Amino acid sequence: MKSYRERTYQDVREALLTGREIALLDVREEDPHAQSHPLFAANFPLSKIELEAYTRLPRPGIPIVLLDADEGFAGRAAERLTALGYTDVTLLEGGLKGWIAAGGEVFRDVNVPSKAFGEFVEAQRHTPSLSAQAVDALLQNGEDVVVLDARRFDEYQTMNIPGSLSVPGAELVLRARALAPDAKTRVIVNCAGRTRSIIGAQSLVNAGLPNPVAALRNGTIGWTLAGQTLQHGSKRTFDIGAGRDPANLAAARTAALALAERAGVGRTSLEEAARWATDASRTTYRFDVRTPAEYEQAHAPGFQGAPGGQLVQETEMFAPVRGARVVLFDDDGVRANMTASWLAQMKIDVYVIDGASPDQLTQSGAWQAPKPQPSATPSISPQQLAALLADKASQTVVLDFTSSANHVKGHIPGARWLLRSRLSNDFDDLRVLPDAKRYVVTCATNALAPFAAPEVAALTGKSVQVLEGGTSAWIRAGLPVETGEASLASPRIDRYRRPYEGTDNAHEAMNAYLEWEYGLVAQLERDGTHGFFVI
Numbered sequence: 001m002k003s004y005r006e007r008t009y010q011d012v013r014e015a016l017l018t019g020r021e022i023a024l025l026d027v028r029e030e031d032p033h034a035q036s037h038p039l040f041a042a043n044f045p046l047s048k049i050e051l052e053a054y055t056r057l058p059r060p061g062i063p064i065v066l067l068d069a070d071e072g073f074a075g076r077a078a079e080r081l082t083a084l085g086y087t088d089v090t091l092l093e094g095g096l097k098g099w100i101a102a103g104g105e106v107f108r109d110v111n112v113p114s115k116a117f118g119e120f121v122e123a124q125r126h127t128p129s130l131s132a133q134a135v136d137a138l139l140q141n142g143e144d145v146v147v148l149d150a151r152r153f154d155e156y157q158t159m160n161i162p163g164s165l166s167v168p169g170a171e172l173v174l175r176a177r178a179l180a181p182d183a184k185t186r187v188i189v190n191c192a193g194r195t196r197s198i199i200g201a202q203s204l205v206n207a208g209l210p211n212p213v214a215a216l217r218n219g220t221i222g223w224t225l226a227g228q229t230l231q232h233g234s235k236r237t238f239d240i241g242a243g244r245d246p247a248n249l250a251a252a253r254t255a256a257l258a259l260a261e262r263a264g265v266g267r268t269s270l271e272e273a274a275r276w277a278t279d280a281s282r283t284t285y286r287f288d289v290r291t292p293a294e295y296e297q298a299h300a301p302g303f304q305g306a307p308g309g310q311l312v313q314e315t316e317m318f319a320p321v322r323g324a325r326v327v328l329f330d331d332d333g334v335r336a337n338m339t340a341s342w343l344a345q346m347k348i349d350v351y352v353i354d355g356a357s358p359d360q361l362t363q364s365g366a367w368q369a370p371k372p373q374p375s376a377t378p379s380i381s382p383q384q385l386a387a388l389l390a391d392k393a394s395q396t397v398v399l400d401f402t403s404s405a406n407h408v409k410g411h412i413p414g415a416r417w418l419l420r421s422r423l424s425n426d427f428d429d430l431r432v433l434p435d436a437k438r439y440v441v442t443c444a445t446n447a448l449a450p451f452a453a454p455e456v457a458a459l460t461g462k463s464v465q466v467l468e469g470g471t472s473a474w475i476r477a478g479l480p481v482e483t484g485e486a487s488l489a490s491p492r493i494d495r496y497r498r499p500y501e502g503t504d505n506a507h508e509a510m511n512a513y514l515e516w517e518y519g520l521v522a523q524l525e526r527d528g529t530h531g532f533f534v535i
């Protein structure tokens with residue numbers, strides 16, 4: 001393996017403090033990343049580098065610093081990124097242990113910069129909030145109150161406050177005046193934990209909504225800990241026209257623009273943003289912050305769909321290059337300005353598109369992530385694979401490289417699930433598999449499998465084929481499917497189980513999560529690299 005230049009803790013810290021571009025990337029899987037990492041270390045798993053690199057690292061010359069915890073992942077990631085054309089790839093000296101030994105602060109959980117920023121905002125602005133018990137009493141007594149859930153719609157459907165309405169974060173200022181037209185109506189904003197409740201409620205306060213506004217303290221976690229019942233499978237959401245009437249739109253637009261100006265947001269055009277995207281000396285991200293449906297109907301070339309509330313919530317995942325330039329688009333003058341006002345306060349150099357016309361939105365459909373071409377590997381159809389599996393003498397073993405959640409939900413009978421990052425002689429995952437003459441490699445949609453297949457062939461010396469269309473094609477063909485965890489060859493560390501998602505979390509985990517969030521402001525102070533401010 002080629003040796004790579006190392007950058008010290010002090011060098012990385014200096015880049016963060018001065019605003020120079022740097023992509024500090026933790027290339028472990030999400031669960032170990034969530035246990036301990038530097039504040040601005042974005043999770044960038046070795047397993048999926050080819051699928052994510054060109055979207056999340058859009059410029060070849062980005063200064064990249066890779067870290068792991070002595071598993072050897074960083075060196076392997078450096079080789080892959082170099083092969084993909086990145087020219088400034090380095091390793092963090094000593095990895096995570098070196099960071100800690102040098103006195104660097106480490107954080108738990110995921111999306112930590114955004115969550116810490118939310119706590120910072122509440123500490124500075126004393127965002128109004130109400131307890132779960134107080135909100136439940138208002139609802140039970142039939143008070144004039146609306147509860148707006150600022151999460152993604154799929155999260156809302158999993159569990160929600162009874163009677164609440166799904167209004168994802170960036171939509172709040174645009175829609176709230178129409179959803180609560182009487183200024184006496186109390187508006188409650190909630191999420192699952194704290195961050196989106198705080199940012200959502202403070203957005204409405206900042207935008208001058210005349211109604212009394214409060215965050216639901218501790219979100220659905222607080223609701224559950226109070227012994228109150230959540231609803232499941234709800235479909236209540238805002239009407240797409242809500243807030244678009246001239247009076248409400250003008251009020252929201254004026255407020256959002258004023259906030260963006262106060263926060264130091266820049267202005268630009270689609271044409272200038274396109275030129276910035278080709279600048280070899282500076283990284284530019286371009287995001288369309290409208291709803292996914294609006295984005296898929298029509299969007300500007302080069303703009304990735306990133307609903308504004310989630311962009312503020314998962315900033316380091318969308319834009320892992322600290323010090324990069326971020327450009328936002330909407331078609332209403334509210335959502336991009338509100339989102340930008342928050343990103344600017346997170347010390348991000350952010351701009352909003354002005355003067356765009358509908359005829360410039362020339363693309364449609366979901367974002368198509370650019371990817372490199374994998375090495376050629378022979379393929380096999382679902383029907384051919386089914387015939388081989390029926391013939392025990394063929395000694396065919398299926399290897400599934402999808403997410404562990406997808407595998408558990410449904411996989412080809414007998415398929416073994418593996419983490420691609422553990423395809424090396426340092427791990428026993430392949431050695432515990434049944435003896436095989438042939439391996440067939442799959443994943444959910446055949447995106448990742450073609451990249452894993454050559455590695456399996458090199459490590460085993462066996463014949464390897466890729467399943468055409470992945471497990472999705474197998475299912476579409478009406479072939480049998482298994483569920484469950486019986487065939488896991490790797491540990492399920494590809495995703496961190498968030499204490500605020502799902503409906504079966506232990507109360508101890510929820511309480512521990514809240515205690516962790518309460519301590520984030522003190523951690524920010526000890527770390528000292530954030531640069532956050534509040535207008």
